[in-house]
Amino acid sequence: MKRKKGRGDRRDGYYWLAKKMGYRSRAVYKLIDINKSFEVIKEGDRVLDLGAAPGGWLQYISEAVGIDGYVLGIDIRPIKPLENKNVDTITKDIFDDDIIDTIRSKYNKRFDVITSDISANISGIWDVDVIRSVELNKRVIDLADNLLRRGGNLIIKAFEGKETSRLFKLIKERFRAYRIYKPKASRKRSSEIYIICFGYKPPKTSKKVL
Ligand SMILES: C[S@@+](CC[C@H](N)C(=O)[O-])C[C@H]1O[C@@H](n2cnc3c(N)ncnc32)[C@H](O)[C@@H]1O
DSSP: OOOOOOTTOOOOHHHHHHHHHTOSOTTHHHHHHHHHHHOOSOTTOEEEEESOTTOHHHHHHHHHHOTTOEEEEEESSOOOOOOOTTEEEEEOOTTSTTHHHHHHHHOOSOEEEEEEOOOOOOOSOHHHHHHHHHHHHHHHHHHHHHHEEEEEEEEEEEESSTTTHHHHHHHHHHEEEEEEEOOTTSOTTOOEEEEEEEEEOOOTTSOOOO
């Protein structure tokens, strides 16, 4: 029997396309769109992907960087192993105190690009969700201070909203330029945006760990 498409049915054209193409998430089409528009990830790049489960972005990044590149995915949830030789994964909370040491135990250089599709569980209470997202992104920027190379690029997911504007100050202090983008695969009713940050330069206040 054919299932009726209800309001909660999240299986749209991108969902079916991802399934057909063997991608683990429909979210992959957001990153493909971002990368086609801004060329953030290039062949040979070393990329750190935060909030990587189930692994759709990892699959695309692995293809985009090719055999000379590398991608390390981190998520609090386990990521089912991928066959791609240039992919590593770590199961870990990005707020763990030893996160930087753990990442360095896998890859001991600064990354060319950091991508983050991290999102906390949505509570449905707007203010709570935006504040959680800002806290997650402040942590992502902190990790960039420790793990992104000078001139490197960062992609983060955020929500439109007053609180998010706090992030722009941090971004302006650290990056040559940034763009706000809503990929075509983002759901119409979603207020998610992606901030694409170009040309990292360490701020005077950043912790020099390396
Ligand atoms: C939208 S999903 C990412 C989808 C992924 N880009 C893909 O294409 O498969 C967001 C992820 O962020 C992860 N996450 C949320 N909070 C985290 C944290 N504190 N540390 C690590 N991962 C976290 C969640 O477990 C979830 O898997």
